[in-house]
Amino acid sequence: MGKYIILIGIIIVIIGVVITFYDKIPFLGKLPGDISYKKDNFRFYFPLTSSIIISAVLSLILYIIKHFFRN
Numbered sequence: 001m002g003k004y005i006i007l008i009g010i011i012i013v014i015i016g017v018v019i020t021f022y023d024k025i026p027f028l029g030k031l032p033g034d035i036s037y038k039k040d041n042f043r044f045y046f047p048l049t050s051s052i053i054i055s056a057v058l059s060l061i062l063y064i065i066k067h068f069f070r071n
Helices: 002-024 048-068
Strands: 035-039 042-046
Touching: none
Parallel strands: none
Antiparallel strands: 035 042
């Protein structure tokens, strides 16, 4: 039980750091494949490539954590 509480705490800290410094990460949201459309007073933005990369990294991290905490 203690391992899981520590893991949840680490995840919360990581999420907090990412949220705090999201604007300062230079490549995130500006990759080729991210859809951006501007016209007059309308702006549409969908970070497709960034979402795929974040998903792959999170999947790898969760895979490693799953095997680390396996009993």
